[in-house]
Amino acid sequence: MDFERKIKYYHDMINKYLSEVFQEKDCLQKSVYDAMNYSVQAGGKRIRPVLALAVCDMLGGDINDAMRIAVSIECIHTYSLIHDDLPCMDNDDLRRGMPTCHKKFGEATALLAGDGLLTFAFEHLADLKGYKCCSPGAVLNIISDIAKSAGCAGMIGGQVVDLENEGSADITEKILTYMHNRKTGALIRTSVLASAIAAGADDRQKKALTQFADALGLAFQIQDDILDCIGDEKTLGKPIGSDAENEKTTYVTLLGLKAAMGKSKNLTNQAVSALEGFGDKAEFLRELADYLLTRNK
Amino acid sequence: MDFERKIKYYHDMINKYLSEVFQEKDCLQKSVYDAMNYSVQAGGKRIRPVLALAVCDMLGGDINDAMRIAVSIECIHTYSLIHDDLPCMDNDDLRRGMPTCHKKFGEATALLAGDGLLTFAFEHLADLKGYKCCSPGAVLNIISDIAKSAGCAGMIGGQVVDLENEGSADITEKILTYMHNRKTGALIRTSVLASAIAAGADDRQKKALTQFADALGLAFQIQDDILDCIGDEKTLGKPIGSDAENEKTTYVTLLGLKAAMGKSKNLTNQAVSALEGFGDKAEFLRELADYLLTRNK
Numbered sequence: 001m002d003f004e005r006k007i008k009y010y011h012d013m014i015n016k017y018l019s020e021v022f023q024e025k026d027c028l029q030k031s032v033y034d035a036m037n038y039s040v041q042a043g044g045k046r047i048r049p050v051l052a053l054a055v056c057d058m059l060g061g062d063i064n065d066a067m068r069i070a071v072s073i074e075c076i077h078t079y080s081l082i083h084d085d086l087p088c089m090d091n092d093d094l095r096r097g098m099p100t101c102h103k104k105f106g107e108a109t110a111l112l113a114g115d116g117l118l119t120f121a122f123e124h125l126a127d128l129k130g131y132k133c134c135s136p137g138a139v140l141n142i143i144s145d146i147a148k149s150a151g152c153a154g155m156i157g158g159q160v161v162d163l164e165n166e167g168s169a170d171i172t173e174k175i176l177t178y179m180h181n182r183k184t185g186a187l188i189r190t191s192v193l194a195s196a197i198a199a200g201a202d203d204r205q206k207k208a209l210t211q212f213a214d215a216l217g218l219a220f221q222i223q224d225d226i227l228d229c230i231g232d233e234k235t236l237g238k239p240i241g242s243d244a245e246n247e248k249t250t251y252v253t254l255l256g257l258k259a260a261m262g263k264s265k266n267l268t269n270q271a272v273s274a275l276e277g278f279g280d281k282a283e284f285l286r287e288l289a290d291y292l293l294t295r296n297k
Numbered sequence: 298m299d300f301e302r303k304i305k306y307y308h309d310m311i312n313k314y315l316s317e318v319f320q321e322k323d324c325l326q327k328s329v330y331d332a333m334n335y336s337v338q339a340g341g342k343r344i345r346p347v348l349a350l351a352v353c354d355m356l357g358g359d360i361n362d363a364m365r366i367a368v369s370i371e372c373i374h375t376y377s378l379i380h381d382d383l384p385c386m387d388n389d390d391l392r393r394g395m396p397t398c399h400k401k402f403g404e405a406t407a408l409l410a411g412d413g414l415l416t417f418a419f420e421h422l423a424d425l426k427g428y429k430c431c432s433p434g435a436v437l438n439i440i441s442d443i444a445k446s447a448g449c450a451g452m453i454g455g456q457v458v459d460l461e462n463e464g465s466a467d468i469t470e471k472i473l474t475y476m477h478n479r480k481t482g483a484l485i486r487t488s489v490l491a492s493a494i495a496a497g498a499d500d501r502q503k504k505a506l507t508q509f510a511d512a513l514g515l516a517f518q519i520q521d522d523i524l525d526c527i528g529d530e531k532t533l534g535k536p537i538g539s540d541a542e543n544e545k546t547t548y549v550t551l552l553g554l555k556a557a558m559g560k561s562k563n564l565t566n567q568a569v570s571a572l573e574g575f576g577d578k579a580e581f582l583r584e585l586a587d588y589l590l591t592r593n594k
Contacts, residue, residue, distance in 0.1 A: 123444035147420035
């Protein structure tokens with residue numbers, strides 16, 4: 001299967017699962033399920049679940065088990081977007097061209113929908129009957145890795161650093177990288193690593209995949225900064241130049257456009273190199289790294 | 298050990314553990330750990346962790362394993378209070394006589410501190426090395442039960458129903474009970490049940506303890522409603538009559554004070570009766586049920 005068909009195949013699987021997962025209709029708290037459904041089905045690039053499924057396929061793991069991990073991580077990602085959009089955080093009215101969760105359902109319901117998605121992720125992950133091949137011990141390792149990556153040492157920690165440095169002119173590349181490695185990088189890393197644990201990867205494989213994910217995650221973020229500077233508004237679906245307007249420190253403002261593009265390219269090469277030991281089986285992940293580097297949205 | 302000494306013994310153990318659990322100091326996201334620490338150390342009755350420890354002692358389980366469960370559930374309870382106090386929810390400035398988390402640290406940090414406590418609870422629960430006696434399978438059952446109880450079918454669901462019925466004059470006793478069984482009841486039930494799973498309780502024991510917890514949880518809530526009506530402001534540390542002022546439907550407004558007191562007493566008796574099969578070992582839990590019924594704060 002070529003790259004375009006394969007990524008569509010993964011997207012379709014993920015979207016089908018996500019459209020079926022919150023089907024509680026006959027209860028007094030229906031509104032929160034509607035809000036959760038609205039946000040998980042709002043689309044997006046699905047990078048994290050695609051990574052989890054692709055790593056599973058590469059390692060010969062059970063796709064059903066990887067899907068449980070993939071969807072749980074996408075729920076965590078979606079909760080983080082809902083909370084991030086709230087008035088006390090970024091105060092965004094639109095996401096992917098649609099009203100944000102709190103604009104559509106009200107702030108209180110959006111807050112609870114975010115809490116609900118985060119809690120659901122762990123309920124879903126802990127359901128041993130939902131796995132075909134993972135042992136209870138492996139499932140615990142998966143939950144541990146995902147919780148660490150989503151928590152204060154990971155994603156939440158990155159959001160805090162972002163918040164604390166808002167409007168600061170003193171952000172160094174070191175702080176920016178510390179922030180992005182957590183805010184975006186941690187969940188990308190666990191998408192790869194939790195799926196590798198499920199597929200029974202050995203330590204050498206896990207180390208290589210961690211290097212792949214870390215380089216890919218940072219390249220992904222730098223590319224975001226570049227697109228905010230030179231992207232096409234129509235293709236992106238959002239106004240460009242917002243980082244500069246908000247005086248936000250990015251890789252582009254710190255390094256300049258040319259050096260940022262070089263860094264993103266170098267990191268993508270590092271990500272691809274980390275996959276060497278997996279041979280031909282890593283073809284899709286290599287193409288995915290290039291796809292993310294050359295994306296225009 | 299008599300009841301007063303025993304409950305103090307449990308409180309001291311819980312408070313010591315909670316004072317040591319968030320000790321990250323040398324990181325860029327220190328503020329979120331400070332906010333989490335502030336809220337978990339703000340005190341409170343610690344009903345949920347005390348229940349978890351007492352059930353463990355009654356069943357002869359490992360107290361270290363029960364403590365991990367107890368503290369994780371208290372973190373989930375604390376996160377729910379932080380989010381509940383936010384301006385988009387109850388907009389409370391004070392809790393237990395102290396500034397609420399968002400008043401002290403700002404809304405964004407409080408939101409993230411709540412998210413952090415919820416995520417930490419699952420990280421803490423999934424750490425197999427932290428248990429002495431629980432098998433990986435038992436730990437997964439514990440995480441499942443806690444996540445279900447904290448999620449949209451449980452605590453969050455109760456909050457949603459509360460929110461949706463705010464200011465409504467049509468709340469029936471059925472809806473009120475549906476709401477409280479989830480908003481307060483679910484976390485009380487899982488404090489008892491998760492600890493019972495850890496201690497290796499059989500199905501008959503789990504059924505009896507579920508009956509105990511369900512009756513206790515509802516009695517606890519009705520007593521809260523009664524205290525808001527006839528409590529002493531100084532002892533409670535908050536103004537009384539706020540439910541009536543906010544035209545909130547409570548068991549007192551629905552049933553009248555006398556019938557509400559009768560219902561709370563009946564439920565406490567039911568809770569105590571459910572413990573019959575445990576004989577003398579249930580003494581502390583029986584006394585705890587009476588203590589909660591006759592509390593004045």
